[in-house]
Amino acid sequence: MSDSYPQSRSTVPHRKRERMSRDKDLVRRVFDESWTVDVAFTGGNGEPRVLPMFHVRVGDRLYLHWSSGSRLGLTSEDGIRVSVSATLLDGLVLAKSWTNHSMNYRCAIAHGTARPVLDDDEAWDAMKALVDRVEPGRSDRTRGPSAKEWAEVRIFRLDLEEVAVKRRVGGVGDESADADVEVETGIMPVETVVSPLE
């Protein structure tokens, strides 16, 4: 068994090759750490559209939650072509020259067809996993959906196949010629902090 997702036309790096990875653990961790994803699709008018969504990863399946009232919910059971990104900002990179300023980040991008989950058991398990993302075991301590509530829930699934992570890690990449530029440089770490219940 491979530890990497397969290479595809969409996940061939075209520049800064060393920043791209299809390592499964790395890809999965980015989706798991990120609280939301951005879902890009083509709207009915042919225009690009993007929407943030709440998601959960189960194995190599990414489940996306949205209300049946929303625009995407109107699309057919055939699914919709999407590009889904999860971006984690890890640090601001402060350098001696303008163009050496950068960011440390991890960004997972998956391409494919997001399809509505029509199997009721699968949709239920996905919804349960979405609730448990917020607090492990919470789905057992809270009330499950009534028939009416359940009818409003739409879960879409995107299988992680065409997927890769792009990232930057490490320190400042200053030029040696800039040694005498007198300015503080380094990394300002960035973190998403979730505080206890208020």
Add this chain to the structure above:
Amino acid sequence: MSDSYPQSRSTVPHRKRERMSRDKDLVRRVFDESWTVDVAFTGGNGEPRVLPMFHVRVGDRLYLHWSSGSRLGLTSEDGIRVSVSATLLDGLVLAKSWTNHSMNYRCAIAHGTARPVLDDDEAWDAMKALVDRVEPGRSDRTRGPSAKEWAEVRIFRLDLEEVAVKRRVGGVGDESADADVEVETGIMPVETVVSPLE
């Protein structure tokens, strides 16, 4: 002068109307607080694509930075149709029932044509503003781009016209019928924390 961006077909709310706003201060603040945006566009193969980018807002102009080597950089001077989102997660909403779980967030989405900035002074000012986003006044303390470095820089501009914020604020929306479900509820505040230089 209006304090709101104009209504357009893309920014008419189709559901949860109260969650959408075109208030200029609110829209601007979301782009200013967010460190990155997600840019959706249609790829050369007709497929939806999304990329995170570093941005800065100057007045009603959103400047997007990317390298000339990247895929989007290959597009023509006519610009490219985009949908750009900035999403701030403010809190996790823990409720008594599965479907009342939610998130407090502010998401700005702008639609339009992103065009390469061909005016050299405008591009320079935008690049300077990008550096100063990281630390006010930093562009004056660091070395500006050499001719070679400058030739690699691509700044795109999207004018904020067709733009709105969607948001959720406030507390838990539990049903009165769930009063006897014994579980802790409330908001877990979420924040992006930038630490001092390391």
